Amino acid sequence: MDCLMEWFGSALLSSGEMVMGAVGAFDWKGGYLKFKQPSLNPDILNSNKMVSDSYLGYSMAVAEMSNGETYIILGAPRYRHAGRAVIFFSDTKSQEIESQQIGHTLGQRCAQ
Numbered sequence: 503m504d505c506l507m508e509w510f511g512s513a514l515l516s517s518g519e520m521v522m523g524a525v526g527a528f529d530w531k532g533g534y535l536k537f538k539q540p541s542l543n544p545d546i547l548n549s550n551k552m553v554s555d556s557y558l559g560y561s562m563a564v565a566e567m568s569n570g571e572t573y574i575i576l577g578a579p580r581y582r583h584a585g586r587a588v589i590f591f592s593d594t595k596s597q598e599i600e601s602q603q604i605g606h607t608l609g610q611r612c613a614q
Contacts, residue, residue, distance in 0.1 A: 511562025511576075511612070521574055523559025524548075532558030534576060536593065549578075549588050551598065556581040558588060563612035577609025585609045 511523035520537040524546065527533045533548025552558050561577035574590040584601040585608030601608035 511559060513562065513564040513574075515564065515572060516566055517572075521562070521564065523562045523576065525557045525559045527559075528552070529554045531556050532560070532576070532578060534559050534562065534574065534590075545593065547590065547593055549598065552578060552586075553582060556586065558586075558609075561610060561612040575612050577612050579607040579610035581609070587612070 512521065514520050518539045522535045522537075523532070524535050525532045527546060528548055531548060531552035531554055533546055535544035535546055537544045549558060556578040557580045558578040559576050560579050563575045565573040565575070567573070571591065573596075576588050576590070578586045578588065581600070583604050584606050586601070587599045587609045589597045599608065
């Protein structure tokens with residue numbers, strides 16, 4: 503991963519973990535970094551369905567539920583020139599939403 507580019511989205515979870523979008527990871531397929539305390543070495547998570555230049559992690563939102571569940575929502579606005587949003591739960595992909603319209607850039611913004 504020569505150019506990770508993790509400044510696009512970040513969040514501090516109530517558990518003390520920090521998550522950051524990693525747009526440039528895996529040939530710009532993207533993903534996110536999860537820093538678990540006390541380790542300084544992050545886990546790098548991504549979707550295996552991304553294609554190069556998708557920019558997964560360009561936008562990010564985190565939903566911490568009252569029952570303790572955490573959802574990490576990442577946008578990939580350049581996925582197949584249309585865009586995709588990926589929702590992760592417990593470090594695994596749980597749902598993907600994909601646009602069919604070229605130029606739509608779904609995932610460019612995730613609500614906070």
